[in-house]
Amino acid sequence: MMTAINTAFWNELDAKMATVCSDNHEGVSRRVVELAASSESRQSSDKCSLGPAQIRSDWTKVLENIAASKSASEQQQAELREQATARAVLLVELERTQEQVRILEGLLTNARDEAKLKILQVQSEADARLLAMQERADAAIQEAYELMRASELRAENAEGWLRQIAQASLDLAPSDHRVAA
Numbered sequence: 001m002m003t004a005i006n007t008a009f010w011n012e013l014d015a016k017m018a019t020v021c022s023d024n025h026e027g028v029s030r031r032v033v034e035l036a037a038s039s040e041s042r043q044s045s046d047k048c049s050l051g052p053a054q055i056r057s058d059w060t061k062v063l064e065n066i067a068a069s070k071s072a073s074e075q076q077q078a079e080l081r082e083q084a085t086a087r088a089v090l091l092v093e094l095e096r097t098q099e100q101v102r103i104l105e106g107l108l109t110n111a112r113d114e115a116k117l118k119i120l121q122v123q124s125e126a127d128a129r130l131l132a133m134q135e136r137a138d139a140a141i142q143e144a145y146e147l148m149r150a151s152e153l154r155a156e157n158a159e160g161w162l163r164q165i166a167q168a169s170l171d172l173a174p175s176d177h178r179v180a181a
Contacts, residue, residue, distance in 0.1 A: 009058050
């Protein structure tokens with residue numbers, strides 16, 4: 001039924017266009033005029049008889065469908081434009097964020113390198129100070145050892161002298177005192 005309505009509608013539309021065109025323009029192709037004539041003869045021979053109200057109703061539905069499709073298309077295009085704009089904004093934001101990440105990574109790398117260098121400097125300074133302290137401590141120990149050795153030598157010398165003094169005093173003392181001693 002719908003195919004018959006569509007066929008009848010388009011045949012009638014073609015016929016009306018051919019009639020209007022043949023009235024206004026002399027150079028209309030014969031094919032359009034033939035289509036118009038054949039559509040009129042087909043309409044009369046068709047089993048389905050459509051009135052002008054049904055054809056107008058179908059035409060109105062077609063126009064409504066076209067208008068709805070156009071509206072939906074425009075809405076979809078608007079949504080696509082909004083999405084494209086949002087995508088562009090997000091891409092710019094992503095690029096800016098990636099650049100910030102690269103900058104921060106560079107700063108982090110520099111900070112790490114500086115920290116490693118500072119650690120090496122502090123460690124070498126600490127090693128140098130430790131070595132200097134070790135050398136001073138070794139020198140102090142060596143000096144203390146030498147002082148102790150010198151004191152021991154003096155003590156030994158003093159003991160030797162004391163023995164010699166004691167022996168000399170015994171040798172000088174009268175012989176009575178020697179026996180007692």
